[in-house]
Amino acid sequence: MSVQVAPSVLASDFANIQREIEMLNASEADYIHVDIMDGVFVPNISFGIPVTEAIHRHAKKPLDVHLMIVDPDRYLEAFQKAGAHIISVHLEACNHLHRTLQAIKGLGCKAGVAINPHTPVHLLEDIIHDIDLVCVMSVNPGFGAQKFIEHTYEKVSQLKSLIYKRGTSTLIEIDGGVNLKNAPLLIAEGADILVAGNFVFSAADPIQTIHELKGL
Ligand code: DX5
Ligand code: ZN
Numbered sequence: 218m219s220v221q222v223a224p225s226v227l228a229s230d231f232a233n234i235q236r237e238i239e240m241l242n243a244s245e246a247d248y249i250h251v252d253i254m255d256g257v258f259v260p261n262i263s264f265g266i267p268v269t270e271a272i273h274r275h276a277k278k279p280l281d282v283h284l285m286i287v288d289p290d291r292y293l294e295a296f297q298k299a300g301a302h303i304i305s306v307h308l309e310a311c312n313h314l315h316r317t318l319q320a321i322k323g324l325g326c327k328a329g330v331a332i333n334p335h336t337p338v339h340l341l342e343d344i345i346h347d348i349d350l351v352c353v354m355s356v357n358p359g360f361g362a363q364k365f366i367e368h369t370y371e372k373v374s375q376l377k378s379l380i381y382k383r384g385t386s387t388l389i390e391i392d393g394g395v396n397l398k399n400a401p402l403l404i405a406e407g408a409d410i411l412v413a414g415n416f417v418f419s420a421a422d423p424i425q426t427i428h429e430l431k432g433l
Contacts, residue, residue, distance in 0.1 A: 225414035259359035273300025305329030356393030362415035365394030377407030
């Protein structure tokens with residue numbers, strides 16, 4: 218199966234969100250990545266539940282919702298109702314990650330766990346069998362258009378080994394600074410889903426850029 222691509226609407230033109238979503242509908246994108254930032258877990262505020270609902274109203278692709286918020290349990294149901302297909306929470310934001318993942322699954326969503334660049338993969342050892350998707354942050358979360366952190370390749374490789382050893386079907390998603398230069402090595406190390414914000418939306422032809430990522 219070819220790599221899956223999840224363009225991040227954080228880099229889109231919010232004043233023309235319907236047009237941006239229709240562009241993604243017409244593209245080969247597999248998911249629409251929705252970045253939720255609370256100004257507490259990360260030093261930036263993006264948008265919240267009503268905007269997610271608005272995206273969902275136009276979207277023909279499943280929403281991959283990335284919660285960069287403290288105490289995510291409080292908002293899981295609201296994001297499920299807003300149209301989330303995947304909900305990812307940050308390992309660093311959860312005191313009872315197992316309970317949170319069960320709550321996400323109980324809502325009928327796929328359960329994802331995002332890990333910051335400083336968080337070691339081995340912290341997932343005792344929970345990997347409960348995770349549908351691990352989102353490996355390849356930048357410090359909070360902003361689009363940052364520089365890709367090279368250590369990510371090694372983390373993807375470690376994570377792939379862990380998944381293989383435990384025999385789970387957990388998907389690996391990479392988020393931050395992804396482009397056509399680093400994507401081939403990420404795929405070679407085991408990436409299943411590539412998030413791309415700035416690289417897609419600042420391209421002269423976003424549909425063609427998504428096509429090129431899909432063709433890797
Ligand atoms: C970073 C977000 C990313 C971001 C990716 O905090 O989680 O999803 O939108 O954007 P680019 O691809 O521009 O780094
Ligand atoms: Zn994200």
